[in-house]
Amino acid sequence: MSSVTPPTAADEPGSNRAATLVVLGASGDLTRRLLLPGIGSLLAQEPDREVRVIGADRDERPDGDFDAEVRAALTEGGAGDEAVERVAAASSYLRTDATDSASLQRLLEAAAAPAPGTDAAEHDGERRVVLYFALPPAVTAKVCSALLDVDLPAELHLAMEKPFGEDEAGARALNALVARLVPEDQVHRVDHFLGMSTVLDIIALRFANRMFQAVWTGEHVESIEIAYDEALALEGRAGYYDHAGALRDMIQSHLLQVMALVTMEPPASITDRDLRDAKAAALRATRLWGGDATTASRRARYTAGTIETADASGERSERSVPSYVDEDGVDPARGTETLAQVTLEVANSRWAGVPITLRSGKALGVTQKHVVLTFADVRHLPSGLTGPDPKDRLVIGLNPDTMELRVTTNASHDPLGLAQSVMRADMRQASLRPYGEVLGGILDGNGMLTVRGDAAEECWRICDEVLAAWAADEVPMEEYPAGSDVPEAWGAALR
Numbered sequence: 001m002s003s004v005t006p007p008t009a010a011d012e013p014g015s016n017r018a019a020t021l022v023v024l025g026a027s028g029d030l031t032r033r034l035l036l037p038g039i040g041s042l043l044a045q046e047p048d049r050e051v052r053v054i055g056a057d058r059d060e061r062p063d064g065d066f067d068a069e070v071r072a073a074l075t076e077g078g079a080g081d082e083a084v085e086r087v088a089a090a091s092s093y094l095r096t097d098a099t100d101s102a103s104l105q106r107l108l109e110a111a112a113a114p115a116p117g118t119d120a121a122e123h124d125g126e127r128r129v130v131l132y133f134a135l136p137p138a139v140t141a142k143v144c145s146a147l148l149d150v151d152l153p154a155e156l157h158l159a160m161e162k163p164f165g166e167d168e169a170g171a172r173a174l175n176a177l178v179a180r181l182v183p184e185d186q187v188h189r190v191d192h193f194l195g196m197s198t199v200l201d202i203i204a205l206r207f208a209n210r211m212f213q214a215v216w217t218g219e220h221v222e223s224i225e226i227a228y229d230e231a232l233a234l235e236g237r238a239g240y241y242d243h244a245g246a247l248r249d250m251i252q253s254h255l256l257q258v259m260a261l262v263t264m265e266p267p268a269s270i271t272d273r274d275l276r277d278a279k280a281a282a283l284r285a286t287r288l289w290g291g292d293a294t295t296a297s298r299r300a301r302y303t304a305g306t307i308e309t310a311d312a313s314g315e316r317s318e319r320s321v322p323s324y325v326d327e328d329g330v331d332p333a334r335g336t337e338t339l340a341q342v343t344l345e346v347a348n349s350r351w352a353g354v355p356i357t358l359r360s361g362k363a364l365g366v367t368q369k370h371v372v373l374t375f376a377d378v379r380h381l382p383s384g385l386t387g388p389d390p391k392d393r394l395v396i397g398l399n400p401d402t403m404e405l406r407v408t409t410n411a412s413h414d415p416l417g418l419a420q421s422v423m424r425a426d427m428r429q430a431s432l433r434p435y436g437e438v439l440g441g442i443l444d445g446n447g448m449l450t451v452r453g454d455a456a457e458e459c460w461r462i463c464d465e466v467l468a469a470w471a472a473d474e475v476p477m478e479e480y481p482a483g484s485d486v487p488e489a490w491g492a493a494l495r
């Protein structure tokens with residue numbers, strides 16, 4: 001699939017122009033594991049793309065160390081040798097205290113200057129500079145304050161990793177601070193789910209197919225489930241995860257964005273403005289189901305167990321996982337959940353009365369990652385057909401990329417009996433990694449696949465109510481053994 005960024009004139013903002021990506025927090029795991037391989041996948045698709053990476057962090061790194069990391073990660077992402085060499089040769093690392101204005105000034109001057117080894121006369125001086133905050137929200141806020149005293153490059157874009165703020169008030173305060181630096185259309189709150197190939201498919205599926213467009217309403221849809229159940233456990237991320245938990249880590253940051261795409265009104269055009277407007281309106285209309293967090297949410301934590309997984313070739317293996325509270329770096333007193341579920345309603349004329357369940361968890365034995373639309377029963381089942389009539393469902397797989405339409409057909413050897421038939425499509429392999437897709441848009445100055453400030457605040461508004469009920473212990477903390485399925489009583493759409 002090609003990048004979704006629409007072509008624009010080369011000298012316009014929002015265009016495919018040479019860019020410098022300055023990564024704050026460059027020595028962190030995210031840069032090596034996701035950002036640089038994402039750029040690698042972008043270069044695999046567009047080998048001539050002009051991009052330069054400047055890594056910045058507090059630690060001193062030996063000469064050549066960052067370049068070597070860039071080379072390895074770009075290659076891992078699929079970039080060809082020529083592109084890897086070109087981008088790595090132009091990349092550099094600068095020891096930086098990003099909370100200090102003078103240090104940031106030096107960094108941004110380096111970003112605007114010609115790359116090492118480049119003929120200054122050839123330098124067009126018009127590179128777009130993207131400052132990527134691969135940092136926790138508290139540090140992001142400090143860096144933004146320090147930027148107030150820095151001379152910023154002409155067209156500076158800010159890209160900020162999730163979580164954006166730590167609650168609604170925090171997101172509002174951060175938005176206000178960011179607004180003092182650059183205009184909103186130069187701010188990109190990153191959610192890599194928006195670059196997932198089947199998440200992008202939701203747009204075409206909904207708005208380019210008459211047969212789905214017609215039934216995509218509460219008249220025909222009985223319920224919606226958006227789930228991302230993972231076999232991964234803590235994987236050494238306690239320092240981050242024990243403060244976040246499943247609700248903040250996944251539902252606040254990712255699944256609400258997917259829900260916004262599934263439930264938004266049809267935008268007149270697929271541009272960043274129309275898309276962001278439509279998504280924000282859906283989020284503004286979103287309420288907890290029944291208006292009560294104690295009945296609309298569930299939380300649980302894994303206990304010790306064995307998780308069975310299969311690799312790409314189908315080879316199965318087992319691993320034992322300790323109880324979450326016994327994992328290294330976890331503070332049991334914090335009461336962090338590893339499985340969370342919230343049921344919502346988009347209270348407008350399209351969706352009122354349709355429960356929309358968002359769920360995500362770690363260390364699960366059955367890894368359902370999907371959007372499921374369950375359709376209402378037909379108004380009248382002709383008598384003579386022998387029910388029960390199985391539920392019709394559209395299942396959009398989020399990873400791997402699949403699509404299934406489960407429809408009712410006649411049972412074999414029983415012309416009047418009913419059974420379910422599944423039409424399944426394995427979607428094309430996306431050539432871009434989700435981070436590559438999202439970064440491609442950001443480097444082009446296009447905000448279509450990133451989150452606008454008001455939408456980020458809405459996502460926190462929805463989750464804050466649940467977090468308050470959990471903090472007040474109004475919702476019990478349940479338990480599930482690692483490697484088990486989501487508890488039966490949670491009512492998952494598919495079993």
Ligand SMILES: O=P(O)(O)OC[C@H]1O[C@@H](O)[C@H](O)[C@@H](O)[C@@H]1O
Nearest residue numbers: 192230232249250253254399434
């Ligand atoms: O499956 P993906 O693309 O890695 O996305 C899921 C991950 O998304 C990240 O944002 C979360 O912090 C992780 O906890 C989660 O595992």
